[in-house]
Structures are given as C-alpha cells and as structure tokens.
Amino acid sequence: MSVQVLxxxxxxxxxxxxxxxELVMDSRILFEYFMFGHQTKTKYCSILTTKEGTFRLTC
Structure with missing residues (x-):
C-alpha cells in the first residue's frame, strides 16, 4: 500500500x-526529510508499508 502525501x-x-x-524508529531523519520538503513548499512523498508492518519513506 502506498500513501501519497503532499x-x-x-x-x-x-x-x-x-x-x-509513532511508527518509525529513526524519526529524526524523516523529520529532516519533511522539513526539506516543507521549505520547498511542495514535496511528494510515498509511505510504503510492508507485510511485516514496517514503513519506508520515498520522495
């Protein structure tokens, strides 16, 4: 499942x-990733969930 986030x-x-x-162990990296997107005003990211219940962020 993929969730598109703008x-x-x-x-x-x-x-x-x-x-x-609440879902990802290393939230600092994700926070910095999203801060970069916020500074550019528009950033598309996909949060991918695996069958094991883990999450992967791709932008």
Whole structure:
C-alpha cells in the first residue's frame, strides 16, 4: 500500500511527522526529510508499508 502525501502547510507537516514518529524508529531523519520538503513548499512523498508492518519513506 502506498500513501501519497503532499506537504504544503506547517501544521500538516507536524501532524504527519508526529504520526510517523509513532511508527518509525529513526524519526529524526524523516523529520529532516519533511522539513526539506516543507521549505520547498511542495514535496511528494510515498509511505510504503510492508507485510511485516514496517514503513519506508520515498520522495
């Protein structure tokens, strides 16, 4: 399953990071990744879930 995320507003960014932090061990890298996207105003990212229940972020 792939979820397309368009980050355009700070509250959306913080809400998304907060949710991801509950699922991913190394949230700092993801936070910096999304901060970069937020600074460019538009960033498409895919959060991929595996059958094992792990998550992978691709942008």
């Amino acid at each position: 980050v355009t507003m700070e509250w959306e960014l913080l809400s998304l990071v907060s949710k991801i932090e």
